[in-house]
């Protein structure tokens with residue numbers, strides 16, 4: 001693959017991404033009757049996702065992890081009922097959209113490079129889907145809501161039980177769909193280790209205007225059925241048994257960390273472990289009772305709760321967290337597991353590195369780039385000098401701006 005040529009054409013397409021995406025979906029739906037019904041009513045998040053995936057591929061062309069990313073993406077796309085014919089149709093519409101917006105940059109060489117690259121992507125995705133089907137994995141798991149608990153205005157804990165066994169590792173996430181908002185899928189971390197009764201736990205924070213979180217927090221009731229996709233994500237346990245580790249969880253980032261700690265509690269020995277549980281205010285520290293129970297079950301677990309002071313902005317908790325981390329020692333010996341809002345991760349990782357943590361031993365889910373909102377540049381030269389944060393870099397993030 002000509003990585004250089006792929007990147008340079010993508011850079012041109014990226015500048016007109018909104019046109020490219022509109023053209024792509026119009027072309028796809030016009031030329032393939034029936035395909036529109038596979039997509040949700042509101043296409044905006046879908047648009048962001050397409051470019052998020054393309055950006056990931058283009059920025060990881062030489063990364064050996066790209067194969068695994070694509071096979072997992074294909075396995076996950078079974079939930080959309082994506083057949084091989086759809087992959088071919090998407091390829092044709094994508095090249096048409098790129099040709100439309102790239103102008104003079106769309107040379108015969110560029111078209112050849114993109115056709116080859118898309119073929120590679122589609123082959124690996126289809127391979128992932130076929131392997132999962134051959135292993136007897138369903139396209140999605142039906143999960144009954146056995147308990148629905150509200151915490152305050154904007155949080156719900158859902159306990160689910162799947163009809164078929166659900167193979168997950170503690171720390172992983174799933175995408176979830178509800179018949180209340182057809183064909184919409186959103187990812188949530190699982191908040192439990194593997195349990196004997198097979199139940200799963202999700203922590204859902206209400207996003208203002210978010211259709212799925214509103215359905216899950218405010219409308220869903222026990223007895224309903226949700227759909228879960230194949231679990232994914234890299235925030236799984238990597239530390240040798242007994243070796244020291246630090247867990248940092250903020251907001252509903254508590255979910256995967258709770259899963260990891262439940263796994264430790266199921267093990268035979270204690271560990272040298274520190275947990276920092278961060279919340280925007282005391283009343284949002286919903287994980288405290290479970291953290292206390294885990295502290296009793298895990299000898300050697302040290303727990304610190306951090307919140308913003310009353311009437312202070314929620315980000316003050318992050319400053320307090322960084323102060324607390326600076327007071328601790330032994331960072332070079334600790335593996336660090338992090339889960340929370342992208343902004344918190346972006347601020348915490350450099351401090352951990354500065355304190356001596358091995359960057360390769362800091363684990364968190366792949367998160368979008370974080371940037372402060374800026375006005376969009378007006379001219380091409382401004383774009384080149386100071387390209388803005390791309391809209392699709394932060395598709396899943398909450399909108400936690402107000403205190």
Ligand SMILES: NC(=O)C1=CN([C@@H]2O[C@H](COP(=O)(O)OP(=O)(O)OC[C@H]3O[C@@H](n4cnc5c(N)ncnc54)[C@H](O)[C@@H]3O)[C@@H](O)[C@H]2O)C=CC1
Pocket residue numbers: 189205235250251252253254255256278279280281308314315316317318319338339340341342343344345347364365396397398400
């Ligand atoms: N696997 C993972 O990493 C998971 C991540 N999450 C993410 O965690 C967040 C949870 O949202 P909420 O529960 O509403 O938490 P929240 O918005 O109340 O944030 C909790 C704390 O994180 C810090 N924070 C928030 N935004 C920040 C920013 N821009 N810069 C610096 N620090 C910031 C603040 O200290 C705040 O008190 C979501 O963004 C969600 O996507 C949730 C579950 C799993």
